[in-house]
Every structure is written in structure tokens, then in C-alpha cells.
Amino acid sequence: IQGTSGTGACRHTTVAILGGGMAGITAAQALNNQSIADFVIVEYQNRIGGRVNHTTFGRKADGTPYVIELGAYWVQGVGTTNGSVNPILRLAQKYNLTTALSDFESIQTYDATGSVDYTYLMDEYTTASARMEEIGSTILKNNLQDMSIRQGMALGGWKPKVDDMAAQAIDWLRGDVESASPVGESSLAFGLAAGGFTFGQFGPDNYLVTDPRGYSAIIEGEAATFLKNDDSRLLLNTKVANISYSDTGVTVHSHDGTCITAKYAICTFSLGVLQNMAVDFNPELPLWKRTAIQKFTMGTYTKIFMQFNETFWPKDSQNLLYASSDRRGYYASFQSLSAPGFFEGSNILFATVLAEEAYRVERLSEAEVQAEIMAVLRQMFPGTTIPEPTAFLYPRWNKAEWAYGSYSNWPLGTTLEMHQNLRANTSRLWFAGEATSSQYFGFLHGAWFEGREAGAQIAGLIQGHCTNVTGENECGGRKYYESLAGTTPSNVYTVVNGWPGGLLY
Numbered sequence: 001i002q003g004t005s006g007t008g009a010c011r012h013t014t015v016a017i018l019g020g021g022m023a024g025i026t027a028a029q030a031l032n033n034q035s036i037a038d039f040v041i042v043e044y045q046n047r048i049g050g051r052v053n054h055t056t057f058g059r060k061a062d063g064t065p066y067v068i069e070l071g072a073y074w075v076q077g078v079g080t081t082n083g084s085v086n087p088i089l090r091l092a093q094k095y096n097l098t099t100a101l102s103d104f105e106s107i108q109t110y111d112a113t114g115s116v117d118y119t120y121l122m123d124e125y126t127t128a129s130a131r132m133e134e135i136g137s138t139i140l141k142n143n144l145q146d147m148s149i150r151q152g153m154a155l156g157g158w159k160p161k162v163d164d165m166a167a168q169a170i171d172w173l174r175g176d177v178e179s180a181s182p183v184g185e186s187s188l189a190f191g192l193a194a195g196g197f198t199f200g201q202f203g204p205d206n207y208l209v210t211d212p213r214g215y216s217a218i219i220e221g222e223a224a225t226f227l228k229n230d231d232s233r234l235l236l237n238t239k240v241a242n243i244s245y246s247d248t249g250v251t252v253h254s255h256d257g258t259c260i261t262a263k264y265a266i267c268t269f270s271l272g273v274l275q276n277m278a279v280d281f282n283p284e285l286p287l288w289k290r291t292a293i294q295k296f297t298m299g300t301y302t303k304i305f306m307q308f309n310e311t312f313w314p315k316d317s318q319n320l321l322y323a324s325s326d327r328r329g330y331y332a333s334f335q336s337l338s339a340p341g342f343f344e345g346s347n348i349l350f351a352t353v354l355a356e357e358a359y360r361v362e363r364l365s366e367a368e369v370q371a372e373i374m375a376v377l378r379q380m381f382p383g384t385t386i387p388e389p390t391a392f393l394y395p396r397w398n399k400a401e402w403a404y405g406s407y408s409n410w411p412l413g414t415t416l417e418m419h420q421n422l423r424a425n426t427s428r429l430w431f432a433g434e435a436t437s438s439q440y441f442g443f444l445h446g447a448w449f450e451g452r453e454a455g456a457q458i459a460g461l462i463q464g465h466c467t468n469v470t471g472e473n474e475c476g477g478r479k480y481y482e483s484l485a486g487t488t489p490s491n492v493y494t495v496v497n498g499w500p501g502g503l504l505y
């Protein structure tokens with residue numbers, strides 16, 4: 001689907017949808033389902049899909065390239081269900097997306113001396129994790145003070161020594177990877193809730209997308225149900241610069257000088273874009289909104305793809321875990337696309353780095369990163385002659401000014417009210433996307449739910465009926481909290497509580 005570019009004059013529409021990722025497309029679809037066809041989607045890039053983004057890579061035997069996913073790779077939360085089906089799985093089925101089950105139990109472990117089996121530590125982690133879940137659900141149910149995942153795991157009995165690098169590698173794999181953030185910084189209560197809603201509700205498994213059309217085929221497929229080819233309601237290559245909002249409408253200015261006036265707008269830009277102030281708001285967003293934007297974390301999850309001319313690692317293994325002797329999370333995870341079910345025999349491996357290691361890799365050149373990875377692989381497979389890769393590629397998520405990171409996370413010290421402030425509208429400017437989902441943040445289905453919800457609520461406002469997708473009466477704008485509780489009340493700052501001398505020093 002190609003959009004046509006704006007022409008310089010202000011164009012009027014009923015709803016301006018800012019961003020054409022999953023949330024933007026489902027918001028437009030929800031409006032369309034309510035017979036509101038007068039909307040415009042404004043998208044920075046020359047494509048829709050946002051953080052669902054594939055590219056060609058390497059070569060097959062016939063000389064044609066493989067297709068790999070730089071952003072979302074898995075349909076997460078599939079398998080045995082309690083009756084709820086992940087909407088992304090439904091879309092994958094609707095568009096016959098080619099996928100393969102990932103088996104995270106299929107893992108070989110290594111350290112700087114080569115292959116060393118420390119998989120037994122996984123069982124210890126799992127036992128402690130069950131206890132940590134009990135602690136976390138007690139916190140959530142009783143609204144008790146939260147703790148970090150690391151603290152919860154320690155109470156559960158998992159307390160790896162800082163120099164026990166095998167245990168640290170497992171701690172990183174099982175603790176940091178899903179949230180793309182260090183376990184010491186992530187909220188136990190809300191991290192647990194997010195895992196529970198996705199994997200408990202929809203199923204415990206993950207399907208890796210291997211479709212040659214790319215994972216975005218489901219987003220393009222859905223968009224094609226309500227957008228024509230060259231639809232003038234889709235503006236690609238249009239970078240929003242400024243959003244003016246009030247109680248009567250929203251005006252959106254783009255860098256190319258075009259502008260749109262709308263009764264309502266839905267901003268679906270990533271938390272990273274909002275945090276980096278890549279777009280100006282007029283008036284400045286209120287303090288409660290800016291606080292929420294800065295409170296949550298934008299994680300970084302970087303996959304580094306390499307193709308070799310042979311599969312020198314175990315052919316049937318999907319995952320390889322490496323424990324560096326001095327750096328936790330240093331090229332710790334390698335996943336093989338050469339394993340059966342994926343691109344079997346492709347000789348493609350990808351490493352994953354997170355957070356600080358991902359920032360570091362972004363600062364280095366490809367040649368420097370390749371040299372580091374080759375040194376790691378040579379440690380993992382001593383005695384094997386490992387050739388240089390024939391193809392090598394990784395994205396720089398923090399340099400992508402349309403994303404500024406990978407996906408959001410709830411750090412320690414967040415509350416539901418704080419998150420509601422991230423979701424809440426400011427006058428006629430609404431917000432939706434992966435980060436505004438309290439239950440599925442970080443996941444593609446989170447963006448799907450939130451786009452649909454915002455679209456349906458705005459349709460309700462325009463048509464004068466109270467609506468949201470769950471059918472509960474929800475009228476008007478979203479609730480927000482001007483001042484947030486969650487700190488100790490001042491009358492408790494007393495000598496009894498170890499705080500003599502009044503509140504201020």
C-alpha cells in the first residue's frame with residue numbers, strides 16, 4: 001500500500017493517527033469498523049509496520065536472500081490456552097504466516113573454555129522462580145510495596161555470586177531478556193503480571209516467524225482490509241514535528257511543511273520517541289504526563305545476524321548460551337536459524353545483546369562487533385576452525401529516530417496510576433501503542449489491543465455514545481492522576497518510624 005504525500009496546505013480530517021505501526025493500523029481499523037472513514041495515518045517511514053521490520057539477509061543455495069526480522073520475531077503466548085487466543089496468532093493464521101515453534105529448552109551451554117554443561121542451573125532458577133512468583137503475586141494482590149525481579153529471585157532462593165559467571169549467564173537469559181532491561185531494575189509485580197497475562201492466558205509457547213513476506217504481512221493484510229492502493233489517507237515518508245492540542249482539536253505539523261487539522265489525534269509513537277522529545281507538543285505536555293513518560297523505561301534488544309559457510313555449532317540445537325568470564329551479558333545468547341524447522345542448513349546464527357551491551361554495540365563499527373563475536377565463538381568452539389561470516393548485520397535501535405529503543409518496561413517504583421497517566425489523553429490528543437498497555441507492554445499484541453481500544457473510544461466520543469471494546473461504559477476522556485500516591489504519607493515521618501525532627505531537615 002502506498003500513500004500519497006501531502007501538498008503543503010493544511011488538510012482537515014476527523015481523526016489523525018500518528019504512526020503506522022500495529023497500534024496505528026488497528027486504531028484506524030477500529031474507526032473504520034464504526035463507519036468513521038475520515039482519518040489520516042501519518043507515518044515517518046516509507047512503509048507501515050513500525051517495529052515489525054524485516055530485511056533480506058545472506059544467501060540461500062540458489063543465490064536468493066533469506067528474510068530476517070530485525071524487530072518483533074515471535075508470536076508470543078501461543079499453545080495450550082484457557083480459551084483466550086492471542087490476537088496476533090489469529091492474524092498469523094488468517095494470513096497463513098509461516099512460523100516455527102521455538103524450543104528454549106533446546107540449549108547448549110558454553111564458557112571461555114568451550115562446551116561446559118551448566119544447564120542444571122536452569123532447574124535451580126526455575127524452582128526459585130516459582131517461589132518468586134508467589135511473592136510477586138502477593139505484592140500485586142495486596143498492593144504491597146514492589147521489589148525488583150532480582151530481589152524477588154533472591155527471596156526465592158536464587159542468588160548467583162557476582163563472579164559465578166555460569167549462573168550470571170542464566171540469570172541474564174531468564175531474567176533480562178524478556179524485558180530487555182536489567183533484572184535489578186525491573187518491577188517484580190508488573191513484570192510478573194505481564195508474563196502471566198501473555199503466557200498464562202494465551203499459552204506458554206513462542207512461534208518464530210519465518211515467512212518470506214515478513215512478520216509485517218499481518219499488519220499490511222489488515223491495513224488492506226480498509227485502505228486502497230495509493231490511499232490518500234496514508235501519508236508515508238512524513239515526519240511529524242509538532243503537535244498542537246486543545247479541547248476543540250489537534251493540529252499536526254510535519255517536517256515537510258504540511259499540516260493536518262483534526263477533531264482528535266492518536267499518537268502511537270514509541271515511548272523512546274516521546275522520551276527523546278523528538279516531537280514538540282504545544283502547549284507543553286502537562287507535568288503528570290511528562291512524569292509518566294520519563295518514569296517508564298525503553299529497553300534495547302539487538303539481534304546481530306551472521307551467516308557462515310557451514311554450521312560449525314550443533315546442528316539440532318536452537319540456542320547456545322555463553323558465559324563470558326568477566327562480563328555478564330557479553331554476547332551471551334546465540335540462536336541458530338540453521339536448526340530444523342527454521343531455515344534448516346542456512347548456517348545463520350544470531351546473537352542478542354541488551355541494554356548497555358546493546359548501546360555499546362551501536363557505538364562500535366560492524367567490523368569491531370564482528371571481531372568481538374568471532375573471538376567469543378572461537379572460545380566456545382576451541383579446536384574448530386571457524387570461518388569469518390559471509391554476511392553480518394544488526395540494527396541500531398537507539399539511532400532510529402522513529403523508535404529510540406526497542407520496547408518499554410516497567411521499572412521498580414512504578415504504579416498503575418503512573419501508567420494510567422501514560423495512557424491518558426491530554427485534551428483531544430490520545431496515546432496508544434505497546435507502552436500504553438498495562439497487561440501486554442513490550443509485546444506486539446499489546447500494541448494491537450491499545451490501538452483498537454483508542455480507536456473505539458474515539459469513535460464513541462465522535463458518535464456520542466460511551467464505548468470501549470470490552471463493552472463497559474466508558475465516557476469522555478481517560479482518567480489521569482494529577483498527583484501520584486505511592487510515597488509514605490508525611491504524618492508517618494515521625495520518631496516512631498525512625499525519622500525524628502519533622503519532615504524537612
Ligand SMILES: Cc1cc2nc3c(=O)[nH]c(=O)nc-3n(C[C@H](O)[C@H](O)[C@H](O)COP(=O)(O)OP(=O)(O)OC[C@H]3O[C@@H](n4cnc5c(N)ncnc54)[C@H](O)[C@@H]3O)c2cc1C
Nearest residue numbers: 019021022023044050051072073074240433434443444447
Ligand atoms: C528488537 C525488537 C524485538 C521485539 N520482539 C518482539 C517479539 O518477539 N514479540 C512481540 O510480541 N513483540 C516484540 N517486539 C515488540 C513489538 O515489535 C512492538 O510492541 C510493536 O511493534 C509496537 O507497535 P506500536 O504500534 O506500538 O509502535 P511502532 O511499531 O513503533 O509504531 C509507531 C510508528 O510511529 C512512527 N513514528 C515515530 N515517530 C514518528 C514521527 N515523528 N512522525 C511520524 N511517524 C513517526 C514509526 O515509524 C512507527 O511506524 C519487539 C520489538 C523490537 C524492537
